[in-house]
Amino acid sequence: MLIFWFIFTSFLGLILIYIAAINLQPVKIEISKISPEIIGRMVLISGKITQKTPNPAGHLFLVISDNKSNIQVPIFVSLMNDLKKNNITENDFKINKIITINGLVGEYRGQLQVLPRKASDINLK
Numbered sequence: 001m002l003i004f005w006f007i008f009t010s011f012l013g014l015i016l017i018y019i020a021a022i023n024l025q026p027v028k029i030e031i032s033k034i035s036p037e038i039i040g041r042m043v044l045i046s047g048k049i050t051q052k053t054p055n056p057a058g059h060l061f062l063v064i065s066d067n068k069s070n071i072q073v074p075i076f077v078s079l080m081n082d083l084k085k086n087n088i089t090e091n092d093f094k095i096n097k098i099i100t101i102n103g104l105v106g107e108y109r110g111q112l113q114v115l116p117r118k119a120s121d122i123n124l125k
Helices: 002-024 077-085
Strands: 042-054 060-065 070-075 098-108 111-116 122-124
Touching (some): 060 098, 070 077, 070 098
Parallel strands (some): 070 111
Antiparallel strands (some): 042 060, 042 098, 098 111
16 A cells, blocks of 8 residues: 555656646747736747836846737846846847747736846847
């Protein structure tokens, strides 16, 4: 009977790992489809930069549009420093430039946003 429980808990653990892995995979989604129900999920979005606001602390705040809807994309100073290592600076984020972001859906002060976590999560075209 003890062997049964070992096998059962091992199997259950594998199922939970699989479910966690699915939730970590980014889902390609239109910006207009992002809603509070998917906060905490990884998404892949693409659109053009419609607004760029640098911050004195080194952060960069973008608004990305897919012509249907907009979403905020904060790029915090630690990520900006990582991007600089790849020769990407604030000047590369030009208005109307196409950008692809892989990030976590979050909410700040009632506004939805997509938060990239590492330099490879940002692709400028």
